[in-house]
């Protein structure tokens with residue numbers, strides 16, 4: 407039996423913007439397994455970010471149920487979700503959201519200063535291959551390096567899950583591959599369950615499983631028997 411980290415049952419999400427109701431998720435049943443690297447693919451507007459935000463406790467489902475291990479997220483209020491995010495979830499977004507006036511090390515330290523059992527900032531930056539750049543400011547780093555600082559910041563609190571929304575969306579192929587290598591390394595070395603949303607179909611080749619979205623539903627799940635290394639991916 408696989409060790410299940412996330413389970414969703416009939417999750418729906420309706421955004422009510424007054425005149426218009428947008429059905430972003432229309433009944434999603436999904437399991438994510440401990441230690442896997444799952445890639446979420448699908449057309450723009452198919453609901454990928456909405457689901458990731460619900461799994462990460464950034465948003466509430468309209469209906470249905472979501473569990474992280476034994477914790478039912480759909481029973482939690484805002485305070486419970488904040489605690490859940492703080493204790494268990496690392497996020498990586500398309501834009502790195504680093505503090506420009508702080509060095510790489512200090513950006514990571516913002517998290518390690520308040521986490522319960524964090525790595526040292528130096529250790530987190532070493533995990534993403536940035537030991538030599540720890541005292542650089544974001545403006546002195548390439549886009550890929552800045553994203554790796556953001557990944558170091560996300561993993562420094564040793565989260566059980568890492569949720570990534572278009573982590574290479576702003577990067578060219580070469581720097582994007584370095585970011586994917588950092589994610590793969592963390593998944594393998596730390597065993598962090600990782601979900602990656604992307605528009606880039608070639609990234610699916612490094613995943614254990616590929617989850618295809620269509621119109622707010624999961625259209626298909628493929629198991630990838632032979633994952634290739636990010637260095638063999640280009641776009």
Ligand SMILES: Nc1ncnc2c1ncn2[C@@H]1O[C@H](COP(=O)(O)OP(=O)(O)OP(=O)(O)O)[C@@H](O)[C@H]1O
Pocket residue numbers: 421422423428429430448449450451452453454455456457605619
């Ligand atoms: N805050 C919001 N208010 C209203 N509608 C929203 C909101 N957020 C998302 N939507 C709508 O919900 C649907 C699903 O959006 P979502 O961002 O989850 O899709 P996605 O698959 O991640 O798309 P993309 O690949 O473009 O990021 C879309 O129709 C989108 O316009």
